[in-house]
Amino acid sequence: MKRIGVGLLGLGTVGGGVYKALQSQEDVILKRTENLFEVRSILVKEKQKERSVNGVQSLITTDFGRVLEAGVQVVVEAIGGTEPARTYVERALKAGCHVVTANKELMAKHGVQLERLARSRKVQILYEASVGGGIPVLGTMGHFLKTNRLHRISGILNGTTNYILTRMSREGASFEKVLAEAQQKGYAEADPAADVDGFDAVYKLAILCRLAFETDVPVRQIFREGIRDITPEELELVRKLGYAVKLLATGEQYGEKGPVSLRVGPTLLPLSHPLASVDGVYNAVHLEGDVVGDVTLVGRGAGEKPTASAVVEDLCNLFRLPPPRLPLSEDSLLLPAGEAGGSRFICMRLGNREVPDPEQLCQRLEGIGLEVVDAVSSRDGVAFILRRWDPSYTSMVMTELGLEKSRIISRPIRGIIFDQERQSEMERVV
Amino acid sequence: MKRIGVGLLGLGTVGGGVYKALQSQEDVILKRTENLFEVRSILVKEKQKERSVNGVQSLITTDFGRVLEAGVQVVVEAIGGTEPARTYVERALKAGCHVVTANKELMAKHGVQLERLARSRKVQILYEASVGGGIPVLGTMGHFLKTNRLHRISGILNGTTNYILTRMSREGASFEKVLAEAQQKGYAEADPAADVDGFDAVYKLAILCRLAFETDVPVRQIFREGIRDITPEELELVRKLGYAVKLLATGEQYGEKGPVSLRVGPTLLPLSHPLASVDGVYNAVHLEGDVVGDVTLVGRGAGEKPTASAVVEDLCNLFRLPPPRLPLSEDSLLLPAGEAGGSRFICMRLGNREVPDPEQLCQRLEGIGLEVVDAVSSRDGVAFILRRWDPSYTSMVMTELGLEKSRIISRPIRGIIFDQERQSEMERVV
Structure with a gap:
C-alpha cells in the first residue's frame, strides 16, 4: 500500500x-x-x-x-x-x-x-473530467484508439442545453420558459450565457480536437452559435422531417496533419444517428477513426458524482498509466466552419402570412435551381431540406418568396440523410 | 524504437x-x-x-x-x-x-x-476484441471505471441478431426471410445457431461479468433465449407501446460480493433507453456504477477492421498499460434469471380468433388481480404490459381468455417504464 x-x-x-x-x-x-x-x-x-x-x-x-x-x-x-x-x-x-x-x-x-x-x-x-463529466473520452482516445487516425469528432458536450432542447421538444415549450424553470431548479446558471451561447461546448471541443488532431485551435477562433433562437415550432418541423436538433460540437480533419474545421451550433441529426437519441442532461461523443469505424460514448456530462468519478479515476491513473503524449505536433490550417456544401435544413417562420403548400413550395424552389429533398409545413411555418447548400441561397429564397432574412433559419445536417443511403450504410458495416 | x-x-x-x-x-x-x-x-x-x-x-x-x-x-x-x-x-x-x-x-x-x-x-x-468488436469496453472497465462498484451491465452483444431484429422491425418481414437474406449476403452463418440462439452473447456476457463482478459463471449456467420466436406482429405491438425489442444480455450483482444474475434473451426497452436506438449491426454496452452513474459505449461489434482495431490496440497496450487484475476473488451465488418481479410484456397471437378490444381486455385482466399499465391490439394479436410479473400469471391469463400457452409470449422489460418516472429521472440526473 x-x-x-x-x-x-x-x-x-x-x-x-x-x-x-x-x-x-x-x-x-x-x-x-x-x-x-x-x-x-x-x-x-x-x-x-x-x-x-x-x-x-x-x-x-x-x-x-x-x-x-x-x-x-x-x-x-x-x-x-x-x-x-x-x-x-x-x-x-x-x-x-x-x-x-x-x-x-x-x-x-x-x-x-x-x-x-x-x-x-x-x-x-x-483532466478527464473537463470533457463529458463521467464519460472517459480522453482516456479512450489516448489509450484505446491511439492506433487509429481520428478524422471526425461530434459531441453533445453541454448537458444544460441538451436538457433545454429535450424539454422544448417534448413539451412544445418556449426556450425562455424552459430556461426559467431550469434556472429556478438550479439546473442552469443565473447567467446562462456559458451554456446556451455555446462557450462551454467550445472549450470542450478545443480540448477534444487538440488530442484527436494534435493541433491547438484558439477558442476564440472556433465558430460558435447558441440555442436562443430555436423555437418549439422549428423543433416540430424538424421532427416531422425525421430529425432531431442538438447543440452539436464537431471537429474534422482533412487528411493527416491536414486542415481542420471546428464548429459548435444547432445541428440536425437523422433519428438513426447515434447522437440523435441522447436526451436530457446526457452528454455523448461520437468518434470516427480509420480502423475502428465509429465509437460513441454516452454518459452524464456533469453533476457531483459523475465528475468526481472522472477525477478519482485520473488520480489513480497518475500512478498507473503512461503519461499522455504531448498533445500537439504543429499548427494546422483552420478552415471556416463548413458554411457551403453539405445538406441544409431551412425553416421559415411565416407569422401571419399564409402557409404555402409544401409541394408547391418545392416546385418554386426547384424552379430557381435548388434541390429539395423533403418539405413539411406546420400551423405557422414551413421547412425543407436542401441536398446541397450555399450561403447565396438565402437571398435567392428571400427574393423568390418575398420574406425578410430574419424569418429564415438555416441549420446544417450531419450524418446519413437519405433512407436508401441509410439502408446501404447498414449493410456495408456488417 | x-x-x-x-x-x-x-x-x-x-x-x-x-x-x-x-x-x-x-x-x-x-x-x-x-x-x-x-x-x-x-x-x-x-x-x-x-x-x-x-x-x-x-x-x-x-x-x-x-x-x-x-x-x-x-x-x-x-x-x-x-x-x-x-x-x-x-x-x-x-x-x-x-x-x-x-x-x-x-x-x-x-x-x-x-x-x-x-x-x-x-x-x-x-482480449478486448472478444466483446463488442471495436468498442473498448474491457479497457474502459479496467482502467476508467475501476474505482466504481459496477452493479449492472446490459449489452447488445451480437450484431447479426441486432441486424435481423432491426430489419424485421423496419420492414415487417419474418425472421426466416431476413435470416435467409442475411445468410445469402454472408452476414449470417450457414448454421446461425451461435448467433440467433444467443450462445455468442452468452460468451460475451460471461466475460463482461467476470471483470465487472469478479466472479466466474460457467457459460452453461447462464439463462439463454434466442430470437427465433419473434414475429413482425410482435414487433409492431411493441412499437405501438413505445418500446423496442433487443436481444439483451444483462448481468446484475446485488451488493458487493453479493449474488449475481445473468440472462440473455429478447427484452423490451423503452425508446428513451440508451440501448433502444442501437440498430443494425451495432453493438453497445450500458454500464452502471455507484459513482459514475451510467456510461454507454456503442460501436461496430464485428467485422474485419473494428476487430483488428481492438487487437492492435491490445498489442500496443501489452507494452504500455499495467497488467489487468486477476479477474476473480471468489465464487458468487448465481440467482435464477429474474423470472418473477419487474414489469412484463405479454403478447398473444390470436390467429383466426377475434381480436378483443384492448380496454375490455384490461378490465378482465384487472378483474383477476393483474395490474395492467397499457394495452394495444393489431390485426391478429393483442399485447399488454403488466407492472409486476409472476410466472403463475401465465396460467391465469390462459384460463381467463381460453388460450393455449403456445400463443402467449412474455418478455421482460428493462429500464424506465412510465412517463412520469422518466420525467423525474431526467430531472434527478441534472
Missing part, C-alpha cells in the same frame, strides 16, 4: 464530490490500485461557510501556500475559471506536484503550456 | 485484418508508442489457399511449433473456437509469449485458467 497526499482546491460541487468519493471508494481503490489517497489540505475562499462535507474543518485553509506545504503529491483543482486556477496549477506543477483538474476553460485556453510545464517538471496533468 | 515479433494464428477475417492494420497503421503506432510490430510467422490450415493479404507466403506455416521458433514476443490468436486455439494459447503462454485474442468462446470458457497461467509466466493475455 502506498499513501498519497492530496491537496484539494475548492470544496464546491466538484471538490466536495471528490472528497466524498475518495471516502466512499477507499476500499475499492485500495483493492484495485494499492493506493490510499489522503486529502491533507483543502483550499477554500471563505473559512466559515456551511458545507456539504463533514469533518474537514481542520484541513481547511484560505492560503494556497499552506496546501503545498501539507505534504501533497497531487493537487486537485476544482475551482473553475482561468484565474486564480491557472496560477495555482502552475505553482503546483512547479513544486513537483501532479495535477488533476475538471477545468475545461483552463485546459482549453492554457492546456498546451500547462502540459509542457508538467512535462518539464516530470509530473503529469490529467 | 523497439521491434516486437508477432506470431499470427489464423489468416481469416480477423487475422487478415490484423495483418493489414499493422501495415496501414505502422507509422501511427511507431509515433505514438515507439513500437514496431513485425509479423514473423503465420499459422494457417491450408498453405495454398487464396488470401486477401499479399506478400505473406514466406511467413506461412502449418506447424504451430514453427511460429514459436520465429522469434515472437506476442502470439495473436485469430482461429476462434476452443480447440486447437486453447492448446496453442497455452503453449504460447508457457513459452513466455504474451497473447492477444479475439476469441470469446475460449475466454468465456477458459479465461480464468488462461489468465492464471499467463500471470504465473509473467506474461499477459489481452
Whole structure:
C-alpha cells in the first residue's frame, strides 16, 4: 500500500464530490490500485461557510501556500475559471506536484503550456473530467484508439442545453420558459450565457480536437452559435422531417496533419444517428477513426458524482498509466466552419402570412435551381431540406418568396440523410 | 524504437485484418508508442489457399511449433473456437509469449485458467476484441471505471441478431426471410445457431461479468433465449407501446460480493433507453456504477477492421498499460434469471380468433388481480404490459381468455417504464 497526499482546491460541487468519493471508494481503490489517497489540505475562499462535507474543518485553509506545504503529491483543482486556477496549477506543477483538474476553460485556453510545464517538471496533468463529466473520452482516445487516425469528432458536450432542447421538444415549450424553470431548479446558471451561447461546448471541443488532431485551435477562433433562437415550432418541423436538433460540437480533419474545421451550433441529426437519441442532461461523443469505424460514448456530462468519478479515476491513473503524449505536433490550417456544401435544413417562420403548400413550395424552389429533398409545413411555418447548400441561397429564397432574412433559419445536417443511403450504410458495416 | 515479433494464428477475417492494420497503421503506432510490430510467422490450415493479404507466403506455416521458433514476443490468436486455439494459447503462454485474442468462446470458457497461467509466466493475455468488436469496453472497465462498484451491465452483444431484429422491425418481414437474406449476403452463418440462439452473447456476457463482478459463471449456467420466436406482429405491438425489442444480455450483482444474475434473451426497452436506438449491426454496452452513474459505449461489434482495431490496440497496450487484475476473488451465488418481479410484456397471437378490444381486455385482466399499465391490439394479436410479473400469471391469463400457452409470449422489460418516472429521472440526473 502506498499513501498519497492530496491537496484539494475548492470544496464546491466538484471538490466536495471528490472528497466524498475518495471516502466512499477507499476500499475499492485500495483493492484495485494499492493506493490510499489522503486529502491533507483543502483550499477554500471563505473559512466559515456551511458545507456539504463533514469533518474537514481542520484541513481547511484560505492560503494556497499552506496546501503545498501539507505534504501533497497531487493537487486537485476544482475551482473553475482561468484565474486564480491557472496560477495555482502552475505553482503546483512547479513544486513537483501532479495535477488533476475538471477545468475545461483552463485546459482549453492554457492546456498546451500547462502540459509542457508538467512535462518539464516530470509530473503529469490529467483532466478527464473537463470533457463529458463521467464519460472517459480522453482516456479512450489516448489509450484505446491511439492506433487509429481520428478524422471526425461530434459531441453533445453541454448537458444544460441538451436538457433545454429535450424539454422544448417534448413539451412544445418556449426556450425562455424552459430556461426559467431550469434556472429556478438550479439546473442552469443565473447567467446562462456559458451554456446556451455555446462557450462551454467550445472549450470542450478545443480540448477534444487538440488530442484527436494534435493541433491547438484558439477558442476564440472556433465558430460558435447558441440555442436562443430555436423555437418549439422549428423543433416540430424538424421532427416531422425525421430529425432531431442538438447543440452539436464537431471537429474534422482533412487528411493527416491536414486542415481542420471546428464548429459548435444547432445541428440536425437523422433519428438513426447515434447522437440523435441522447436526451436530457446526457452528454455523448461520437468518434470516427480509420480502423475502428465509429465509437460513441454516452454518459452524464456533469453533476457531483459523475465528475468526481472522472477525477478519482485520473488520480489513480497518475500512478498507473503512461503519461499522455504531448498533445500537439504543429499548427494546422483552420478552415471556416463548413458554411457551403453539405445538406441544409431551412425553416421559415411565416407569422401571419399564409402557409404555402409544401409541394408547391418545392416546385418554386426547384424552379430557381435548388434541390429539395423533403418539405413539411406546420400551423405557422414551413421547412425543407436542401441536398446541397450555399450561403447565396438565402437571398435567392428571400427574393423568390418575398420574406425578410430574419424569418429564415438555416441549420446544417450531419450524418446519413437519405433512407436508401441509410439502408446501404447498414449493410456495408456488417 | 523497439521491434516486437508477432506470431499470427489464423489468416481469416480477423487475422487478415490484423495483418493489414499493422501495415496501414505502422507509422501511427511507431509515433505514438515507439513500437514496431513485425509479423514473423503465420499459422494457417491450408498453405495454398487464396488470401486477401499479399506478400505473406514466406511467413506461412502449418506447424504451430514453427511460429514459436520465429522469434515472437506476442502470439495473436485469430482461429476462434476452443480447440486447437486453447492448446496453442497455452503453449504460447508457457513459452513466455504474451497473447492477444479475439476469441470469446475460449475466454468465456477458459479465461480464468488462461489468465492464471499467463500471470504465473509473467506474461499477459489481452482480449478486448472478444466483446463488442471495436468498442473498448474491457479497457474502459479496467482502467476508467475501476474505482466504481459496477452493479449492472446490459449489452447488445451480437450484431447479426441486432441486424435481423432491426430489419424485421423496419420492414415487417419474418425472421426466416431476413435470416435467409442475411445468410445469402454472408452476414449470417450457414448454421446461425451461435448467433440467433444467443450462445455468442452468452460468451460475451460471461466475460463482461467476470471483470465487472469478479466472479466466474460457467457459460452453461447462464439463462439463454434466442430470437427465433419473434414475429413482425410482435414487433409492431411493441412499437405501438413505445418500446423496442433487443436481444439483451444483462448481468446484475446485488451488493458487493453479493449474488449475481445473468440472462440473455429478447427484452423490451423503452425508446428513451440508451440501448433502444442501437440498430443494425451495432453493438453497445450500458454500464452502471455507484459513482459514475451510467456510461454507454456503442460501436461496430464485428467485422474485419473494428476487430483488428481492438487487437492492435491490445498489442500496443501489452507494452504500455499495467497488467489487468486477476479477474476473480471468489465464487458468487448465481440467482435464477429474474423470472418473477419487474414489469412484463405479454403478447398473444390470436390467429383466426377475434381480436378483443384492448380496454375490455384490461378490465378482465384487472378483474383477476393483474395490474395492467397499457394495452394495444393489431390485426391478429393483442399485447399488454403488466407492472409486476409472476410466472403463475401465465396460467391465469390462459384460463381467463381460453388460450393455449403456445400463443402467449412474455418478455421482460428493462429500464424506465412510465412517463412520469422518466420525467423525474431526467430531472434527478441534472
